[in-house]
Amino acid sequence: MHFGRGSAASEREKEAALVGCLRAHAGHAERLVLMGDVFDTYIEYRTLVPKGFARFKGLLAEWTDRGVPVTYLTGNHDLWHRGYFERELGVEVVPTRWTGRLAGRRAVLTHGDAYDSSDPLYPWIRPLLRSRAVTDLYRRALPAGGALALAQAFNQRFHEEQIEPKRVQALHRAARRMLRRTSAQLVVMGHSHQPERRVGPAGTYLNTGAWHTGRTFARLSPGNAPRLFRWNGTRAVGIEALEHRPSHVRTS
Helix, strand or coil: CCCCCCHHHHHHHHHHHHHHHHHHHCCCCCEEEEEECCCCCCCCCCCCCCHHHHHHHHHHHHHCCCCCCCEEEEECCCCCCHHCCCCCCCCCCCCCEEEEEEECEEEEEEHHHCCCCCCCCHHHHHHHHCHHHHHHHHHHHCCHHHHHHHHHHHHHHHHHCCCCHHHHHHHHHHHHHHHHHHHCCCECCCCCCEEEEEEEEEEEECCCCCCCHEEEEECCCCCCCCEEEECCCCEEEECHHCCCCCCCCCCC
């Protein structure tokens, strides 16, 4: 979603669309997974959290209060959590990857930035950004407002709205390795902002795309192939045209 990236009006519209989409699925969804970069910048303090998007957060609390598990995989923009989502909203925050069964499939879910080789510097920067010592030092060195503003400026300076083919291919390769080397039947990522489904002999790779640009998401259900959708403002529309599959592989 990259909440907080655009103007106040565009962010309100983005949030309203997501809330509408989630409400349309209420009563049917058995689990919700957020694939990272929910916020364009997120720095949480011991007694402070970034303001805004209360309707979205409130809806997450509604779901968890009803017993619907919500899992939040952090991305490269929103990794500095300190327990607010767990304590106040009942949301499970996962910093790296989630493994388990989804809709009857053995699945691996991760944001995907760990496998992004499109920027040669990022593999060196990523461990620092996730280091407890570095994050604590950053929080203490700057006042909360200044720390958040600096991080927002950095993210907007280096954030790419265009889909980077090298990033897309890097995630493809990583997903294929996971499917070949583990027992997973399904790998789900985000990060590339390119929604797609790739079906191969070892399993399925699914990328949910980006809500902030395409309003795309995925649905999993037992006995059916994972499907990609786009929210058109009133309902979910299938986008199977974005699927990729080898000609020798048949899927239902």
